[in-house]
Amino acid sequence: xxxxxLPTRRLALLLIGGLITFGSxxxxxxxxxxxxxxxxxxxxxxxxxxxxMRGHVVVLTFWASWCGPCLNEMSMLARxxxxxxxxxxxxxxVSVNYKEDVRRFKALAQALSELPLxxxxxxxxxxxxxxxxxxxxxxxxxxxxxxxxxHHVGYTDRALDGLLAEITAELQKPVVDxx
Numbered sequence: 001x002x003x004x005x006l007p008t009r010r011l012a013l014l015l016i017g018g019l020i021t022f023g024s025x026x027x028x029x030x031x032x033x034x035x036x037x038x039x040x041x042x043x044x045x046x047x048x049x050x051x052x053m054r055g056h057v058v059v060l061t062f063w064a065s066w067c068g069p070c071l072n073e074m075s076m077l078a079r080x081x082x083x084x085x086x087x088x089x090x091x092x093x094v095s096v097n098y099k100e101d102v103r104r105f106k107a108l109a110q111a112l113s114e115l116p117l118x119x120x121x122x123x124x125x126x127x128x129x130x131x132x133x134x135x136x137x138x139x140x141x142x143x144x145x146x147x148x149x150x151h152h153v154g155y156t157d158r159a160l161d162g163l164l165a166e167i168t169a170e171l172q173k174p175v176v177d178x179x
Contacts, residue, residue, distance in 0.1 A: 028132040028140075031148050035060065035140060036130035038096070042118040043109035048094065051146065056090040057170040058142040062122070062133045064098045065108055069155040070137040076160060078115040080167065085116055089171050090144070096120045096127050098136050139163075143170055 029035050038048040038060075050058060059077060063070035077093045084091035095117050097105050105121040112119065122128055131140065141149040149170055152163065 026132050028151055029148055031150055033148055034146055035142055035148055038094070038120060038127050038130075040120050040122070040127070042094075042120050043113075044118075046118075048096075048118070048120045050094075050142065053092050053094075053142075054146040055144055055175055056092045057144055057167065059091070059093045059167060060096065060140040060142060061093070062096045062098045062128055062131070062136050062138040064100055064136055065104065067098075067136050072157070073137045073139070073155045074112075074115075074117070076164075078117055080164070081116040084171070090175070091167070091171060092118065094118045094120060096122045098122055098128055098133065099125045141166060141170060144173060144175055 035050055038050055040048050042048055050060070059080075061070075061073060061077065063074055065071070074095060077095070081091060081093045083089075093116075097108060097119060099122065100108070101123050102121065105119075105123065109119050120127070128134075128138075131138070135153055137153075137155045139152045139155075141152075143149045150166060152159070
């Protein structure tokens with residue numbers, strides 16, 4: 001049996017089309033850029049407005065209850081937010097719940113109510129889509145000026161010291177006027 005050969009012109013068009021499609025793939029927001037706005041409200045009904053948080057260092061993380069590394073990260077971030085609150089540091093941890101339904105989100109919000117975290121639901125993944133999140137945990141560090149400082153995908157205990165150092169360095173930078 002002989003294989004059919006595509007005409008050279010058709011093969012070239014297919015290859016070019018594939019390269020254009022591959023080359024135009026969206027990427028997450030990059031350091032130095034302003035993050036896309038979040039839709040929705042937190043567990044207290046307050047709008048998840050990143051622009052309103054300018055002047056604060058914001059840790060924006062996407063997580064789910066079924067993700068073990070996410071829960072480790074959430075625990076670390078809750079402790080960090082608690083220390084920041086005690087020391088009156090301008091830190092806001094915003095935790096976007098990745099593609100879990102309303103009932104599950106409400107149960108999680110109730111179970112985590114003692115933690116000093118802002119929880120935002122993203123049942124349909126629309127917020128995650130704006131950030132090109134396809135793996136969790138997925139964290140964006142946003143500086144006081146409202147621009148993305150860094151982006152981290154995944155979590156290991158070995159990365160913890162680096163993340164904490166990065167967040168601490170941002171907290172030590174001077175406060176800028178919110179625009």
